[in-house]
Amino acid sequence: MSFIDQALKEKARSLPRKSGVYLFKNSADRVIYVGKAKNLRNRVAAYFRANETDPKLVGIQHNAKALDFIVTTNETECIFLEATLIKKYRPRYNVILRDDKRYPYLKLTMQEAWPRLIMVRKVEKDGAKYFGPFEGSVVRKTIRLVKRVFPIRWCKSLPLKKRKEPCLNYHMHRCLGPCVGKVSHAEYLDLCKGIITLLSGRVDKIIDKTKTKMQTASQNKKYEKAASLRDNLRTLEKISEKQKAVLPRPKDIDVFVCDTQETGYVVLVLKVRQGKLIDKEVYRPKQYTSHELEEALRQFLLQYYSSSLDLPAEIVVQFDFEERGSLENALSKTRKVKFVIPKRGDNLHLLQLAEENLRFIARKKGLDVGSLKELQEVLKMDKLPGRIEAFDVSNLQGTNMVASMVAFEGGNPQKEHYRKFKIRTLEGPNDVGAVYEVVYRRYAKTLAKKLPLPDLILIDGGIGQLRAARSALVQAGRSDTKVISLAKKEEEIYTLESSVPLRLARDSLSLRLLQRVRDEAHRFAITYHRGKRNLFA
Template sequence: MKLKEKVKNLPKEPGVYLMKDKLDKIIYVGKAKSLKNRVSSYFQSSKHQRFKTKVLVENIVDFDYIITDTEVEALILENNLIKKYHPKYNIQLKDDKTYPYIKVTLDEVYPRIFKTRIVKSDGARYFGPYTDIKAVNDILELLHDMFKLRTCKRDLTEKKEDRACLNFHIEKCVAPCINEISVEEYNRLIEKSIMILEGKEENLVKELEEQMKRASAELNFEAAAKLRDQIRAIDKVTQKQKIVSDKLINQDIIALAQADNDICVQLLIVRSGRLIGKEDFIFEESDDLKETLTAFLQQYYDNAYYIPEEILLEIEIEDLDLINQWLTKRKGSKVELKVPKIGEKKELVQMAYRNARYNLKEYRFKQKFKSLKVSRGVIELQEHLGLEEMPYRIEGFDISHVQGTDTVASMVVFENGQPKKSDYRRFKIKHGQGNNDFLSMSEVVTRRYSRLLEEGKQFPDLILIDGGKGQLGAAVEILHNLGRSEEQLIGLAKREEEVFLPGQSEPIILPRDSQALYLIQRVRDEAHRFAVNYHRKLRSRRLTHSMIDEIPGVGPKRREALLNYFGSLGKIKQATVEELSEVEGISEKTASQIREYLDNHIEP
């Protein structure tokens, strides 16, 4: 069925559409109030379409659609499908940073307060996210210095300890583990801590000042001095946060700056009237401010643990009301998206815009400098090694093992001087002859390049072997057997950073300050890192399996069930009998045996 005929049969209901290319791959996901009206707009006159949309339409061969009951449902489904398929033509938020939160374990009898990057629905209370890690550390240091809260992970619900740890003796903990403080008194300290985290430190300071006056009047000068120090510590931390509103409001402020096809989205985070952090997000190859802002709001708040009650935007967007409804539904209470025109809020948006413009300028300067630096490294490498072709694509290999066990190899890829992690590969060495790096290198080169030949794919411009003449010679022999020239091979010896070329007895010494040397060192180091990480993973898995196999009543099936449920031996060690018995195939009796064995044989 032709596309235009298929469009005629579309319903006029809300939903999501998925555009596909000739390989049946999803290349774009969109939502619509009316599927028929929205999808048909792609196949009308392209006169007023943006360049990116024209390119998208040229690649559409087919489409699917999913009907939803409401526009909000369509918005949620669109987010989920974009995360699942990563379509080529959707604007996507590429941000692999995980921001720290402060966690208060209110589900425990004696709660702890600590930094975490993992947020769960576990009865605890979370504050954040914080973009300034130093601010998090300062707040935690203040709370623990002031209130001497416990930091240990001991379970204090069932029994108390016989003696306190060192922290109690050096006055770093109030020692609830030995009943030095009651549950009620300890929870009062937690309440005070939460007041600081909520930005209500003014109320706390007033309370502390009254306590200080009473202590001074009672001639208890030591207690008064401690309270004075606590007040000063609170002032020191809160003074670093810029006050942007006298109202204790939580806001996110968002503005955008554009230069050519790069857009910077600037986010200012205000909690309880204080600016606690800022973050910028760069969208490359994006030329529409409204479309970019819409995509950012959908993707950022879809993953956000906390949504403030007010979000200030610099520009209007088409789906403002729809996103407002969605955010209100996600938060469970009212959220307002506003585009302020005058006053204090307009000034805050302008401050965000100035930051966006500066950050985009700095980003483009760094990209230009990096590009020049990278290109210089590739050009210098061609000149120093006398290569016929520019080494645009470099593949680097390394071997890792411990005394011949769990031997693995890695292959990393650099294109134009930058790592291309999607092309990295890992290999388990199969020759079974222990500590033989030459044989291992022969095997991995054979497996890699015989497969390239079978698939008819292009060889790299340069192959870097980590090692001297021996490893290089092994790779040269393999390439000869495959009917390929060895001219694209080099070896890099670690000791003197000597570069060995096939057929040359003397190494090449690259200038110490050259970008060429810097480039091949980066390739070699990345290959080594990737190999070592894989080796550690395999070795850890083997040791873990052998340790678990020693536990009475645990065979291969139960071992796999335990590892799948807990994820690691460390988590299994920490599990209680109740948690162990939740694993499929583990009875309460077996769980008790496992717990007893772990307590007696494996150190926590």
């Protein structure tokens, strides 16, 4: 049976033979795929071939009901427009840099008279210096670390407010006190230059300068300052230990390796700055299953660098991919960039190092997949529970009742999909009623459209909470979704298919996974509840 929309096929034949971007839409007028082409007519017509086996193309054939396109003047314009539209619409069949909003940058506001170091999620051309992207937990640690060595201001006032007395940060030696005139403007800007040097991966230069300053302070009998510089030196040396030299020359290189896994695919990035390995990043992009790993890598690279100002001189990849030269030219508008597929030498060594790191991740991932497979068998599910959502209710004697929802994909938390709920319809302690409310709100209201639907729902509680969740799912029109509950004391699993709860071995991989998901939902709910209690205390 053919799923190809014949009217759409005819429209594809009438497209111009020009470069541009095309958008497939479904029956709800939602964009499901964005692509680019040197020749729109030829490229789009290729989607309507019969006997297609690639799951992504079959999915597009089945769901595409409308087609739109934008003609561009050149291929470079085409590349950046494609990336912009993918970020805007987040289409189902494109590779999506998962949790794009979750990866923040460090911004040093050099356009301000007295610069600040802050976390932002958007890179702008405003005269500031940007570093990243980082993972959320890493960026906060980095800010604390940098400010320990370079005590620039913590206050957010713009412009800097003059004060009569310095704040606590000054007395704790965490700020030089520009607001009370304790530091000159030139000295303050010198601190900022040090931050730029440090975050650019050139920590050795900072170490040398700090040693010189410490020796000078000691010779001038400024022992308190010398002691402070000594502490900074120790911090910097710890950073330097982590930044091992992997190249004999001071080069800037990013190394990308990727591989497919049962629950998706993973990309690992090694960042080398000035010949030193300074960071490792792991991404699990959202992608509809496809055999085209090369195309997935191309889309990932385009999104990764579309908003990054930290372009290296060389980008090392495992294999060649279509339109590598076009992407290279597009990125080189900011800085000359070269893609390298190494066969020997230092770059091959870096690639092998990245692949070794990826193998370690794959081993851990293998355990996650093992627990998901075991859980699928235990619960007699038709498919792997790739996405699990869990709910927990928290209250203190019925007051400030709240609930949480957490989401796991492939055994890993997806924190950007976590949600908090304030119970609206109940007064007094009623966990069962609260479960009904939040499950209904999640799967019947706007959240049902904003977030992916789960393969498995886990409720923290017993049979009462499970039945409440089931009733809410039926009311929301989601009765086909598998739902279970996990009781804390005996760690029993309640299902709707049996009146007898399941008891798994304590060392069972599937039980450990459920416990991890349940405990995370509990932690998230407790944290939210404490915050509300403290607010009204």
